[in-house]
Amino acid sequence: MGIVKISELMHENIRIASMAYSRSINAQAEHWMKIGMLMEMYPELSHSDICKLLVRSSAESNDNHDGIRSLLTIESVHQRASNE
Structure with missing residues (x-):
């Protein structure tokens, strides 16, 4: 830290x-x-899109760090955003 x-x-x-x-x-x-x-x-995503992804990521993972790591790949972000 x-x-x-x-x-x-x-x-x-x-x-x-x-x-x-x-x-x-x-x-x-x-x-x-x-x-x-x-x-x-990911400047193409809105603040709202990113917040939705963070909530979804937290729901999908017991360990928030693993969930955030999954958001850091562009394929994952675009796939999640297109499912909105």
């Missing part, structure tokens, strides 16, 4: 969002990083 330095303003934004979504500050930051990573990798 590493340490990530962020600005005070970003930390405050994460703190506010974490309270609104009932997540820890770390969980909220990780959520935003995961969404951002997938949106950069």
Whole structure:
């Protein structure tokens, strides 16, 4: 596990969002990083598409990390998006 330095303003934004979504500050930051990573990798997918894929991935896997790994292959993402 590493340490990530962020600005005070970003930390405050994460703190506010974490309270609104009932997540820890770390969980909220990780959520935003995961969404951002997938949106950069697959710009053709909307935020809504990516969120649906994450929910589906979590439902399909007891270990969320395995579910996310399956999303990181373009074939998997396109196949899932076309099933919408």
